[in-house]
Amino acid sequence: MFLDRFKSFKSYKTETTPCKIKLSSNENPFDLPDWLKEKIGEEVKKIPFQRYPDPTSQELKEVIAEFYGVKPENLVLGNGSDELIQLLIMIIGDIKKPVMYPIPTFPMYQVSADIVGRPKIEFPLNENFQLDKNKIDKALEKKPILAFYASPNNPTGNSFDRELIKYTASKGVFTVVDEAYIDFSDKQDFVSEALNSNNIVVLRTMSKIGLAGIRLGVLIAREDIAKEIDKTRPPFNITYPTQVIGKIVLSEGKDEIKKQINIIKKERDRMINEISKIKGVIIYPSDANFFLIKVSDGNWLHKELIKHGILVRNMSHLPGMENCLRVSIGKPEENTEFINTLKEIINK
Numbered sequence: 001m002f003l004d005r006f007k008s009f010k011s012y013k014t015e016t017t018p019c020k021i022k023l024s025s026n027e028n029p030f031d032l033p034d035w036l037k038e039k040i041g042e043e044v045k046k047i048p049f050q051r052y053p054d055p056t057s058q059e060l061k062e063v064i065a066e067f068y069g070v071k072p073e074n075l076v077l078g079n080g081s082d083e084l085i086q087l088l089i090m091i092i093g094d095i096k097k098p099v100m101y102p103i104p105t106f107p108m109y110q111v112s113a114d115i116v117g118r119p120k121i122e123f124p125l126n127e128n129f130q131l132d133k134n135k136i137d138k139a140l141e142k143k144p145i146l147a148f149y150a151s152p153n154n155p156t157g158n159s160f161d162r163e164l165i166k167y168t169a170s171k172g173v174f175t176v177v178d179e180a181y182i183d184f185s186d187k188q189d190f191v192s193e194a195l196n197s198n199n200i201v202v203l204r205t206m207s208k209i210g211l212a213g214i215r216l217g218v219l220i221a222r223e224d225i226a227k228e229i230d231k232t233r234p235p236f237n238i239t240y241p242t243q244v245i246g247k248i249v250l251s252e253g254k255d256e257i258k259k260q261i262n263i264i265k266k267e268r269d270r271m272i273n274e275i276s277k278i279k280g281v282i283i284y285p286s287d288a289n290f291f292l293i294k295v296s297d298g299n300w301l302h303k304e305l306i307k308h309g310i311l312v313r314n315m316s317h318l319p320g321m322e323n324c325l326r327v328s329i330g331k332p333e334e335n336t337e338f339i340n341t342l343k344e345i346i347n348k
């Protein structure tokens with residue numbers, strides 16, 4: 001049959017159990033303020049729904065360019081950064097040449113490579129979830145031409161050593177730095193490297209800063225690189241509503257987003273501080289809007305939290321992630337409830 005090669009294929013899974021408190025998808029817990037929603041409502045009403053959107057998303061690109069301090073010509077937009085990951089895996093060099101990435105990491109690199117049958121080189125992070133130069137060298141021996149580094153990394157929360165990312169690129173590998181969580185980090189980003197290199201590009205997403213529902217991902221690259229990549233995306237991948245909403249939120253709502261990001265960062269630091277005092281729970285440092293914890297029985301804790309109406313992401317099934325749970329930062333009151341519930345369950 002035509003689709004036989006997908007028979008054993010596992011599609012991307014998310015946590016779907018309905019719970020009062022959802023800390024499972026690394027979303028921004030805060031909705032947009034009413035005044036901004038009203039503005040969006042007025043503008044969405046004006047959309048001619050029978051028409052295709054602008055295939056170049058020019059006006060939206062201008063707003064995003066200003067948001068990131070780059071030029072519109074440096075951008076390629078995607079229906080979420082998932083679409084851009086899929087695109088890069090399809091188009092960068094000979095598809096028979098491997099893609100490399102460390103594990104554990106964001107599963108879509110693996111899923112996208114498997115969909116198109118691109119060979120993968122997966123190499124482990126060290127015990128602190130950092131990149132290891134020896135492992136990178138071993139991976140490079142297998143002649144990859146594309147690399148993905150999520151930094152800060154999902155699900156571990158830490159940022160990778162910049163020099164090792166640059167080292168990979170210096171070996172002639174087209175290096176994608178996926179900065180989905182960079183807004184929550186105080187570490188330096190890779191934008192200036194991307195703007196000045198023919199084999200480093202940066203991925204960003206609006207999903208983690210409050211717009212997961214509109215699906216908007218961004219690739220930042222040198223003008224000539226962005227131009228070539230842009231030729232390969234589906235022509236109307238950014239919907240009319242996404243273009244309209246993105247423009248309003250990233251211009252008029254910019255300060256609101258920044259305010260929310262600051263609250264999330266403060267809450268993350270508070271949670272890490274509180275949870276690190278709980279005996280029997282190991283908590284890892286995080287530069288993201290989530291953190292990872294390790295307990296003696298991750299599957300059990302995951303179920304207990306659900307019984308208490310709290311959904312987090314169970315990572316126990318992944319290699320190197322035994323008994324680990326990933327917890328997104330929620331609203332302050334949700335975070336307090338999480339901390340108290342965790343203490344109660346662990347001390348039972």
Ligand SMILES: Cc1ncc(COP(=O)(O)O)c(C=O)c1O
Pocket residue numbers: 026079080081082083106150153154178180204205206207212216217
């Ligand atoms: C590292 C990383 N990259 C990309 C994405 C995908 O983001 P988007 O919603 O823009 O497709 C995620 C989502 O969880 C992620 O963790």
